[in-house]
Amino acid sequence: MKLPKIVKRYCKKCKKHTEHSVKNQTFRGLNKKHTQSRGSQCRVRKRGLRRGFGNLGKFSRGALGGWKMSGKKQSKKTDLRYQCKECKKISVQRKGFRTKKIEFK
Numbered sequence: 001m002k003l004p005k006i007v008k009r010y011c012k013k014c015k016k017h018t019e020h021s022v023k024n025q026t027f028r029g030l031n032k033k034h035t036q037s038r039g040s041q042c043r044v045r046k047r048g049l050r051r052g053f054g055n056l057g058k059f060s061r062g063a064l065g066g067w068k069m070s071g072k073k074q075s076k077k078t079d080l081r082y083q084c085k086e087c088k089k090i091s092v093q094r095k096g097f098r099t100k101k102i103e104f105k
């Protein structure tokens, strides 16, 4: 999908329409390895789970396709950032949409 590099948008800080540069933010977010993220191993341990015996339900489930969401998605949601050229304030898009690829021109 092709998008323009510069758009005219309303800037909340300047309180008027100004030119904004557009950028797609790459996801740098949390995963289970991070100690602060919710599903991380050490936080789960602190809640008193994942201890003792048993197979944690790993071997008593049916076929993988039955209970787990299977199939990889072909596209990712966009996370566009708009930066005001006058005050440098960055604003985030309201709702991401799915695309395979994004090009700015």
Ligand SMILES: [Zn+2]
Pocket: 011, 012, 013, 014, 015, 018, 084, 085, 086, 087, 088, 089
């Ligand atoms: Zn501004």
